[in-house]
Every structure is written in C-alpha cells, then in structure tokens.
Amino acid sequence: MSLPMDNFLLLSVVNTKLRDQYSNLDALCDDLDEDKNAIISRLSSVGYTYDENVNQFV
16 A cells, blocks of 8 residues: 555544554554655654654644
C-alpha cells in the first residue's frame, strides 16, 4: 500500500491504521515499509506530532 500524497489524507489514513491495526508508529512503518521520519516530517509540516501515549498524531 502506498500512503496518500496529501498530508491531511495521510493524517487520516495513518491515525485510522494506528487506531485499528497497529500498536505504535514503528509497527505501522515496519509493516507498510514506510519511512517513519518522512511521515513524522510530513505531518509536522501541517501541525501534527505523534503522541505515543494515545498512539495518534494530534
């Protein structure tokens, strides 16, 4: 699966997958073969950071 190019769609997809399928961001990135730092950077550029306590970008 390739992740969406639009950062807000990316936010929605990643948060849904984190909520429904993955215990943390590392597990999601490992399973989907995605670059964790790239996801963090893209979502940071639109004002979101990963909160490990809630396992979501907020």
